[in-house]
Amino acid sequence: MLEQKDVIGRVREATRRIEPELIRIRHELHQYPELGVDLPKTHEIISRELKKIPGLRVYEHKAGGSGIIALMRGEKKEGKTILLRADIDALPIEEKEECEYKSRNTGCMHACGHDGHAAWLIGAAKILSEIRAEWGGCIKFVFQPGEEVGKGADTLIEEDRVLENPPVDMAFAAHGWPSVQSGKIGIARRYAFGCVGSFRVKITGRDGHASWPEQTIDPIAAAGEVYQHIPAILARKISGTESKVMSVTYIRAGDPKVRNIIPAVCEFGGTMRAVKKETLEIMGRELENETKAVCDVYKASCEVDVQIHGGAVENAPQLLDGVRSAAEQIVGQDQAYIIEGDNLGGENFAQYCERVPSVYMFIGIRPEELDDIPGLHSPQYRFDDQVLAKAAGVFAAIGYYGCQGSLEGIYR
Ligand SMILES: [Zn+2]
Ligand SMILES: [Zn+2]
Numbered sequence: 077m078l079e080q081k082d083v084i085g086r087v088r089e090a091t092r093r094i095e096p097e098l099i100r101i102r103h104e105l106h107q108y109p110e111l112g113v114d115l116p117k118t119h120e121i122i123s124r125e126l127k128k129i130p131g132l133r134v135y136e137h138k139a140g141g142s143g144i145i146a147l148m149r150g151e152k153k154e155g156k157t158i159l160l161r162a163d164i165d166a167l168p169i170e171e172k173e174e175c176e177y178k179s180r181n182t183g184c185m186h187a188c189g190h191d192g193h194a195a196w197l198i199g200a201a202k203i204l205s206e207i208r209a210e211w212g213g214c215i216k217f218v219f220q221p222g223e224e225v226g227k228g229a230d231t232l233i234e235e236d237r238v239l240e241n242p243p244v245d246m247a248f249a250a251h252g253w254p255s256v257q258s259g260k261i262g263i264a265r266r267y268a269f270g271c272v273g274s275f276r277v278k279i280t281g282r283d284g285h286a287s288w289p290e291q292t293i294d295p296i297a298a299a300g301e302v303y304q305h306i307p308a309i310l311a312r313k314i315s316g317t318e319s320k321v322m323s324v325t326y327i328r329a330g331d332p333k334v335r336n337i338i339p340a341v342c343e344f345g346g347t348m349r350a351v352k353k354e355t356l357e358i359m360g361r362e363l364e365n366e367t368k369a370v371c372d373v374y375k376a377s378c379e380v381d382v383q384i385h386g387g388a389v390e391n392a393p394q395l396l397d398g399v400r401s402a403a404e405q406i407v408g409q410d411q412a413y414i415i416e417g418d419n420l421g422g423e424n425f426a427q428y429c430e431r432v433p434s435v436y437m438f439i440g441i442r443p444e445e446l447d448d449i450p451g452l453h454s455p456q457y458r459f460d461d462q463v464l465a466k467a468a469g470v471f472a473a474i475g476y477y478g479c480q481g482s483l484e485g486i487y488r
Pocket of ligand 1: 453
């Protein structure tokens, strides 16, 4: 049996050795981006690669047909069960940059880097397979479709029972992050992602000639008043210490070809985020109250539809130090760090971390020489291949320490 530092030495050596292979896998996935939960080619490539790995049992056709769960048991007797998850779907975006592995599916692109996530998780499975004699317990590698459309996690958990048999003790995931420099790893102190909600407000007045507004009920004026009140909802109804945001992303009324009629209907909607579901509920309720109050004054009628789609990704405090230390052993001292602020993007990894202690990492993909690179979901998005193998090593180290129960540190 090797000492821990020798095992990590083997992990580091393996990360260097498998790097070209992981880059090849990502480039192949990048050429065949697919949407939602129906990802036949993605499924084929990932399954093909996983089946080459000794000691890995591959369960295909999960999560509605495109998800893959692969199970590896360590050769030591005892150990915990660790879940490592990668999302694998792409986006309906036309790739703008030229490269030899450019998307072959018109109007579809891996613009969120999930091709990289799949490749680094395959890499982690390769490394953990090589050091199987050194750990006990079970590692579940989960390749989840549908992240971009808020699906996949629910099916894997509720129908495919991915958190059971054997029951999962901890779960880990990561995203390639353009604002973090390549080689570094950021870990949120608490919320890696926020709760996601959306709203739609439809105000119906009475249409009529624009020269005599007093004979109409102007839904645009009413909508304008509601819109202006949104900052007050955030600032006066919710504690100033809480992270939250509300953005109107569309507004529709009238006809640009007809300038002399006040229309009957104005509709707008958008997104709202917070770290607590209760806060989203307050935001939705206050928006509804405000809309009704304004419409009362205008004598308009209204419909307010508020949806809460998902919870927050909250990192487990007892795992933070352990994960940071495991990551640093691969990427180097001080290269993994704690991010104090909350991030209000959305991620349905929330469905795992609501059920088991979890940590989500932001893996840097911005090359050191560049100050700024295109963001996630940009048609110019670029993934830095140099981080693939290191990320695979980080996941392998987390799996190795996690199975031994040595990630739980003291919360600082
Ligand atoms: Zn995305
Ligand atoms: Zn993503």
